[in-house]
Each structure stands twice: as structure tokens, then as C-alpha cells.
Amino acid sequence: MILTLEEAKKFLKVDFDDDDDEIQDCIEAAEEYLKDATGKEFTIENKRAKRYCKILVNEWYKDKGLMEEEKRQKRVRFSLQTIMTQLKYGD
Template sequence: MLITLKETKEYLRVDGDEDDSLIESLINASEEYLKNATGKTFNSTNPLARLFCLVLVVDWYENRGLTAGKVGDKIRPVIDSMLAQLNYCYPEERVE
């Protein structure tokens, strides 16, 4: 797991545990999105991969009624830039 529920909730500024299940689902989806988009598996020591997942989770969480799992238009350029860097600048990192 690249990012934890605790750090994601801190990044989102979410208190309480009512949305924990949703946030965990978004974390898993963001990591799968990254893997599918790059064809690589990153570990939790890669700061750009971690930030990518956090940004994606925040966008999906805050815009869940509007985008239904799609990346929002405002962060699309940021996500695209991060994906390009993760795809071409980092070798694959595997955690067994």
C-alpha cells in the first residue's frame, strides 16, 4: 500500500470514521489507477507515487457526486504530468 488511511484522512482533513470504507476504496482505486496507467508497481518510498495517489483520492472524494470515478478537469494537467514522470523517470519498484 502506497498511502495509509490515516495519512489520507489527514491530507483530506477528515475527522471521524464514517467515511473510512469509502476512503479505503478510493485509496485502492488510486493505486490500481497508477499501476494501470504506468504498467509499474511502486512502493511507499516513492514520494511522487504517494503524492499522485493522495491527489487522486482527494479529487475523487471531494467531487464524488460530479465525476463518478473520473479525474476532475482542474487536476487533469497535474495528474498527466505526474503520470508521465512516474512512467518515464522511475524504474519499476516491486514489493514482494
């Protein structure tokens, strides 16, 4: 596990429990995505993997329709791509 539900809710600034299942689904999908993309398993100690999952969970949770202004999408994609490259080829 890279990211806990509590960490994700804090990052998302969610202080209610109604969306816990949705947030947990986003966490699990983000961790699966990271594993499939890098071929590596990451733990909660890896700060870049944690940041990657937080960003991805935020994008998926906040923008369920995946419709967002182009400038923000490009910035997020660049951040995720940079972190992914480091995770894929780093230790």
C-alpha cells in the same frame, strides 16, 4: 501500498471514521489506476506516486459526482498528467 488510510484522512482533513470504507476504496482504486496506467508497482517511499494518489483520492472523495468547475478540473488534470508522465518514464 502507496498511501495509508491515516495519510489520506490527514490530507482530506477528515477527523471522523464514518467514511473510512469509502476513503479506503478511493485509495485502492487510485493505486490500481496508477499501476494500470504505468505498468509499474510503487511503494510508500515514492513521493510522486504518493502525491498522485493523494490528489486522485481527494478528487474522488470530495467530488463523488465528478461534477466540478472546469478551471479546477483542468488544473488537477494537468497536475496528474505531469506526475503520471514522470512516474511512467522515470526510475
